[in-house]
Amino acid sequence: MLDILILMVSFALALSLFRFLRGPTLTDRVVAFDVMSIVATALLVILSVYFGRSIYLDVALVFGLIGFLGTVVFGRFIEKAV
């Protein structure tokens, strides 16, 4: 059952990766990156249940933090155009 879940979430990851590669403007890519980081966090939660290790939840937390920081920094960078 969890295999099908991993496949579904990986499909969502691949779709947003398509927008990340194709997106015409810069902010399209950053939005796609934001969605990709959220989907990857969900994938890490599913993997922690799949392997039965709670240490992967720490990885998910840190990954969410890094993705959030990257998105906000890119947003500020675009806004101020440093």
Next chain:
Amino acid sequence: MLHFIGTVLAFAGAASLIVSAIGIVRMPDIFSRMHAGTKASTLGILLIIAAAVCFQPAWSLKLLLLALFVLMTNPLSSSALALASYKMGVPHAGGEMDDLERDGLYREPHPLSPGDVQEGEEAIPTKEES
């Protein structure tokens, strides 16, 4: 019983994530892409975290921390991105009204404004596609 509830929640969350990814691919405009991408994916990851609580009740504290973190950071990042893309002057798909422009609060021209899109790409997918 708890296992069954967890299964239903996990599949609903994965379906919501797929819907958000399809919205990212199919929507014509940056703001509608953001609308599809951020809200549906927030719902999806919250449902998946609830499913993980149903599967492993001993990890509730860490999962609750992760859910609170996601609830705090997702609206912040999407708000920063929306403000940045509005100030950048990303072209719209049409059919909307700009209140700031109507009230005379129009923005300054932005240095990173996408005046010239790369060749082979259209700034907005045209309406004949769909």
